[in-house]
Amino acid sequence: MEKDIILKAENISKQYRLGQVGTGTLSHDLNRWWYQIRGKENPYLKIGDINDRSTKGTSDYVWALQDINFEVERGEVLGIIGKNGAGKSTLLKILSKVTAPTTGSIKSRGRIASLLEVGTGFNGEMTGRENIFLNGAILGMTKKEITSKLDEIIEFSGCERYVDTPVKRYSSGMTVRLAFAVAAFLEPEVLVIDEVLAVGDAEFQKKAIGKMQDISRGEGRTVLFVSHNMAAVKSLCTRGIVLEHGKVVFEGGIEDCINQYFNDLMQLTQRKWNPEASPQTDFLRLLEAKVLNENDELTLNHLISNSIILEFTYEIIKEERLFTHGFNLYNSQNIHILSSHDKDSQTLKSSLKKGIYKKRIVLPGNLLAEGNYSCSFAIMTYNPFFVEFHEIDIVGFNIIDEVGQHTARGNYSGNFPGVVRPILKWK
């Protein structure tokens, strides 16, 4: 069967000018115009650096997006993931016609409506009901469409009691609920959603995700979804693209995309902090974290049967306190795999003198499944129980599975599910 492509992006690029827009624009404008009337290409399109925030570029122009190509099928929920500044928002802005691409084109077979940030155009002076109409019309609905869905919208938002109160009296959560409710009842063929789920309580988030699943599965509408919430991305999307420095670096199934994203995020086997920037509390500051193999060497990739040593170095800046250490382990889907604390620590019995100390945790081999993992480190006090600090995403490592009798896998080489992979005794 041929694919039913509803949206197609061809060579989308977007160039931005850095620095102060305004100074020197007139000369650039005149220059550009001079090239244009002679029928030549815009001279400023040839230059431009890759958009990498951390390096200092040579040119005033950067490419926020470069040669983006992708296709979306009807009824598909496409996740767009990438780090901050990778170009996700720029891409969505182009898709929702807020800004034009510098080159390339997007072709669509259906109306596109965007939900770049909910509550756009909400007017605090007007009531919830009036804002439903205004917001709906801004998003492209006609008055008739809104009127026919008004009751459903109000019910979904859960704001019945306040619907005739000016929106400026609403809590931020209520505003988001109302705004999302309006958008959820839009009926465009393609819906573009960015970071909507960042606000609202857990119950509403669940409702919102459910609604979006209905939209895409039940009603067969196409959704482009951008979020940092990988759990939401994973549960909603079927396919994804990973953006990095304005380019598509990966395209494929959503699980692979998320792995790719985390893979890129945490290739850190060692972290050192300056004293002022380190995670700290009034008596202790963290100085260094390392991921080591059994031979005390910094290692990123560990075979599944080998143990992994996490080493944390900290400095006691004030004696007197009794405390202990803890750590959490997360996998690439941000699932909390395990938690552990140093319940018999010496530091719980007598306080440490000022100075630098090291703490090691050994993760035994044949415990975790293959994949990427991220560690956190915490300092807690007992009596009363209090978490002094809990620093997440400090260091990470990859576990690589192997085939053999010394692993849980044995000689089976196919897909092996599960988040842990211990060798169990079969009797």
Add this chain to the structure above:
Amino acid sequence: MNTTNNTNQWLFEITPKNKFFSLNLKEVWQYRDLLFLFVKRDVITVYKQTILGPLWYLIQPLFTSITFTIIFNNVAGIDTGTIPPFLFNLAGITVWNYFTACLNGTSDTFKANAGIFGKVYFPRIITPLSVVISTLIKFGIQFLIFIVFYIYYYFNGANLSVNSSILFFPILIIIMGILGLGLGMLISSMVTKYRDFSNLIGFGIQLLMYLSAVMYPMELIKQKLPKYGWIVDYNPLAYVIETSRYMLLNVGQISILGLVYTLGITIVIFFIGLLVFNKTEKSFIDTV
């Protein structure tokens, strides 16, 4: 479904540039409810949390007319013939106010709406259009005040009569609105890149008022300042105001040639404004 056969059947395409003159009336029509809701919003919210509310619509033209009457008629001695000077000024100011309100309201379209334009697409022209329409309501209220004073003076024995050409008065107001809209779109587009224009407009409007025959008859300036009278002659706004006084108060002159000239200028400015506005709306969010 087969994609290879219907590659030409895209509903729309997002490309770097807009077509030269794309007014896209069809799209504006699709969003007509939004236009109406914007107008409603403007009307509802302007005077929320004020004590006098819509009365502010009336206070401004009344006090300006009183000031003008004292300065220009009593002190400077401008002669308004048989027409009470206050009524003469009120007529000019009411019409002039509509123009300035249109211009002021539309000239910061992009800057004032950057937040919403940055998130959602709708035909941008809806915003200035809604300003021109909601301003029309304000004009209506101010015009009612003019009628009240007209009746007051009429029953107090002033020699007033309405010209039959008053039937064309609405057309005159529409011309005024389109002129304000065109100029406003032009300026709002240029302000996004060069902020200098927003400074220009503040005192530019003030200066323009003195050249637009608001507080004097057009004939008078030609008599008193024969050398500079041509400046007023070339000002399309002067014809609109002079003509509206002719229609409302039956004073001054009506110049068909002047009106044709005004109409021509209005159409030209409107289309230039539209052209620049269309070009700007595609990428202004990167520069604003």
